[in-house]
Amino acid sequence: MSSSFPFPIKPVPFMYLGDNDRNLPDLSDDEFCDLVAVLKALARSSYPRLEAVPLALNAYNCNQGTDDDGERPWAYFYPITMIPPARLDEKNDLLPNYPEIELDFEVCQDLKRRWRSIRYGGDDNNNNQSMEFSPPARYRFLCFIHKHRIDRKNTLQKGVHTISIWDREWDELIWHDTYHVDRISRRKDIREFWRHVKAPGFIDEVDSREHFMSRIRYRTVYHICEQIEETLRGPVPPRHTIYAVMSTALFHMNNARDLQVSIVPDRLELFGGQHKGLLPRFFAHLLCLCLDVRPGWSRARQKRFVLQFRILERLQWMRLRTREYLELHDSDRDGEYRVDAKKKDGGGRQWMYEALNIP
Template sequence: MSSSYLFPIKPVPFLYLGDDDRNIPDLSDEELGDLVAVLKSLARGSYPRLEAVPLALNAYNCNQRTDSDGERPWAYFYPITIIPPVRFNKKDDLIPNYPEIQLDFEIRQDLKRRWQPIRYRGDGGPSNQPMEFSLPARYRFICFIHKHRIHRKNTSQKGVHTISIWDREWDELTWHDTYHVDRISRRKDIREFWKHVKAPGFIDEEGSREHFMSRIRYRTVYHICEHMEETLRSPVPPRHTIYAVMSIALFHMNNARDQQVSIVPDRLELFGGQHKGLLPRFFAHLLCLCLDMRPGWSRARQKRFVLQFRILERLQWMRLRTREYLELHDSDGDGDYGVNTKKNDDGGRGWMCEVLNIL
């Protein structure tokens, strides 16, 4: 049975034209602008526009080829939420008024479908268990990026980012906090957030809130940021955690068939996203996806588009690992974005490394 029959749905929140099995979205000008903004920030080593990050991470689900093990499970990213600090009035009533989480309709429908546990498949391939529904679930991870306010001396930046990831493999939510300052307060704030926020279709109010709260894991055993400060003898900017959050998200998506993917290594290349499978791969994926969405563009127009994403020379790790990723064609075997870097192949994209200035 073909994967297109089993999985006719395509990654949200995008619209699509035709029935291309690579899931090439038909982006609006605003959506394309968000991807361009993220690409530019990665090429320049600057902080990405926050509201564009979830859309770009959702785009990482697109244009993934099938392999012998079947489709890789997807992840869905909700718009970034602001987590207010916990405050109580004189009657011990909680003051913060949390906004309601309104998931896309397709996500709510997917949550109703049966998840086929990876741990019962042996090699990670399709399960031989009878299917209760004609359409099994596609989304393993439901992800929520949070922004917290921090008051810290010697830095004017006030935003710290964390991420909550609901894993359907284990029916549990793991909250990741990679910043070492004021973790106790953030943990208290995130607990109150999930204890009170309304999320129809995700947290049903009738008796399941207590069960949901018992399924939260607080992962804070990250020490790299603290070690960096000891070495630099100066504070690491709090908003640098957006790179760590993006890296944790990409780590989950890259290892979506790993049963214990929530155990994220506490390493520098993960905190900053330098590993070739993280931000460099993400950069290459988004760039190729943008080009795939415009098949009618001339080579000259494609080059003009790519030219705006030239990677700065000071970002040697980004230049080297993006080039390595493009040249290896994702040799690890967990995704192929149609990148052809052979210079003599007119139908390929061998010109990309030259235009990006990463030869």
């Protein structure tokens, strides 16, 4: 962030000590435990604790260097919302009790800042002259992960996850639903949710409710889940969609300078997050972040910490692709735990591979 602004913008919802270009947060004990919970789930191929997922995705904004194009736009993740079924009579007076969306204060402030358009080489798409001396907006995406209830035979889990992503480049909200069963009902539910939910600082900042509703796009052209069921001759557990939601989010963040980033490829490695740029990269990033925010740990304590995330043998794709990102992660900087790809002996840090069960 430019030094001309006295108060550098930092990724929310974290606190920070001092100022550094890497945006290393001062994690609370609860926040640290949430990141650990997600890391354990990724290493074991289990379902992550839902309330920890948005925080972990928000942490993906932290500890990022500046790329060749400058600072990468950020994405903000709101806590997971439960979507009740739409129940409307002819007079529309039987609405569910929708919770109010209360965005972080800094996110609301960011929505008021000018957005530098990617389409027009960084020109502002907000000509408000009063913002001339304010810092530019950092958040391109506002992301809302939803949980829907589904009643499907032969499945014990009843939760399906979808995600709504507001893109400031296009002033559009794209809703992604990767599960093929009962999509029509979920689309109706999400439409009524956005029609009636209160979201001060967001929807009223964008424009009127009618205009907001006209800017919603429903992306449901995903067939991979159905094809998996045809191959396995059995149902895919609905809650597996949490991996698809996380993958969609990571795809957006990794391609935040892509104009057509909302077109997420309908491929197996994206539905399950196996693509090397998705869950493996996310895992490596969170692991390095956790170690970076605890610089006073001894080597022995680092090893004990990393051993919690020993990757299962059957997750060969996770093991190999995580190694690639650990080798590349800030390899030009020294650190107690870092694996420096430029040094043949790994700088004495090969212990991380063994601890994680990475060949």
